[in-house]
Amino acid sequence: MALQEDMRKQAEELRELRQLRQQQAQPAPLIKDIQQHIALIVAIPGPVNNSELLYEWFRKQHPPVFKGSTNPWKVDQWMSMMGSILDFILVEGNDRVACTTLMLRDDARIWWEVISQTGDVTTMTWAEFQQAFNDKYYNASIRASTVDEFATLTQGNMTVTEYTLMFDRLAMFAVELVPTNATRVDWFVQGLKPMITRDVEIVSVGGNSTYAQVLERALIAERMENKIWMKGVAKRKARKNAAKGHNSNDQKRKGSDLAGQSSQDKRAKDIGEKIAFRSGSTEFIRVAGEVDDCGCAGESGDIVEATTSSL
Incomplete structure (x- = not known):
């Protein structure tokens, strides 16, 4: 409801402003009466004059600021938006220049101050301002x-x-x-x-x-x-995972083989199982691996005479 009420009030104010601008050619007393009437509606404090009313309406449109740019698209968009706002509130002549330059900031403000020092900007037309603006921000080189x-x-x-x-x-x-x-x-x-x-x-x-x-x-x-690209990525990922699983199994098999080999190597280093038998009063053993410090000699599978230390 509050939003609708604000919109209704703005519409009334705009209608009054348009009527005021249409009456500018009439005698001063009549203009003064209309200005005072509008001032009561919009509640503008202080002395009432057409410029204050105009700028108040201009600010209500939330015009964007311009800080300067080398991007021609941003330059064009800002100038186009300013023109649309000024057309909407029926601003004409040098008032368009005055309203627009209120929104200049930083580098753009410095540029305008230089322009102001080199000429009378109070009589500058909108076309002259656009030309000066384009010479600065949208010149032949750009x-x-x-x-x-x-x-x-x-x-x-x-x-x-x-x-x-x-x-x-x-x-x-x-x-x-x-x-x-x-x-x-x-x-x-x-x-x-x-x-x-x-x-x-x-x-x-x-x-x-x-x-x-x-x-x-x-x-x-x-x-x-x-x-198509996503399908390709999915296939490559699947192949990669499959290869990773295959490598993992190979590693497990290799690990198992190495473990077995290690065990065999260990057994090979041992003296091995002694198969002892007697022949009369003499004892013999079969050498299943290398003979350790038992004092026995011979290759694997040989049968040698046992000594006391062998047994």
Whole structure:
């Protein structure tokens, strides 16, 4: 309810302001009466004058500030927005300049102060201000650089959506390169990634497609390419996991074999099992491994005469 009430009040104030500007050519007493009447409605404190009312309305539109920029798109957007606000509240003549320069900050403010010192800005027209502004922030050098950037623009690592946004922004300043729908489509398609360009061109063969249609096809092609890429990633991951599992089994088998070999080696170093038998009063053993410090001699499998230390 509060929002609706505020909107209603603003609409009434705007209507009163328009009536006031239409009455500016009438005798001063009548203008004074209207100003006083509006002052009571909008509750502006202090002496009432047309400039205060105008600036109050201007501030209510929340105009953006401008700090200076080398980005032509940001420069153009700010100037376009300011023009729209001033048109909406019916600001004309030097008042447009006065309102606009209120929003300059930092480097832009310094530039305006220099301009103010070199001429009478109180009589500057809107066209003169735009010319001075463009000379500073959108001069021939910047325009040429922007056109070059557009001519060399490619999708690269950008998504189709990101590429489209950049393409549209730069195309605003390269009108001579994209004067028709056909040339715009041409530039756009050639800047896409090769695989997407191929898919779009296959679908577009034999038809005069609009820029919007080509953009939609590029988005579809990108989705398909992403699906194919994701499947490839999944397959590679599966192969990698399978190889990792195979290597793990090999390691286990190798470990088991090594453990067995180690045990055999250990047994080989032992004297081994003694198979003793008697022949009369003499005892013999079969050498199953190398003879340790038992005093026996002979190769594996030999039968030697036992000594007291062997047994």
